[in-house]
Amino acid sequence: MAVLAAVGQVPRHLFVPHALLSMAYEDTSLPIGSSQTISQPSTHARYLEALQLTGKERVLEVGTGSGYQTALLSRLVDHVISIERIPDLAAAAGKALEEAGYSNATVVVGDGTLGRRSLGPYDAILVSAAGPSVPKPLTEQLAPGGRLVMPLQGESGQELLRITRRGDELVEERLGAAHFVPLFGHHGFDAEGRKDGRTERSTRW
16 A cells, blocks of 8 residues: 555656656656656556565665656655666756655665665665676675565566575565566676676675
8 A cells, every 4th residue: 555655646747758748647658768768657566565665674776767766665665775877867866856855865876786785785675677687786785684676587578576585595586577678787788788797796886
């Protein structure tokens, strides 16, 4: 219920391009520039429900995009750290979040596949793009009991995955089909859409 309430309360029109304002509240994905999209609200709701949030979490979001999902998280958790690799999108998202009055979200520019170790650990991590595998730095930054949700890109399509840290164990659950843009970065795909050859290298940031 909390997720659906957040979807109803966040002003989505602040997070879509001006030319698409008439479609802001339709249950459809929309382009936001730089070959990125804002997912349909029902997709965001499904995604957020998978995190099993209680309201007290410190959350890492990989892929700020328009900032709409960041705004939803801001209504559901204590604090959000959101990483966006494209500076123009990060700036626009930060401006929209400020205009909407969400002060418990911090947007930073960087490679989200590396996480943000200095601000962790995180009770939940949400990756808004499909990668070839789960980035190791992200699982390393999960707090005990923490959940990570992200889509994985396989040969036959994408599948949504939830990982829960239980002690030293990472428990995986498959949550069904997904459809997201590719995850680019050190532990994602390269510019040509191939798995980055550096993904197995240990990195601290």
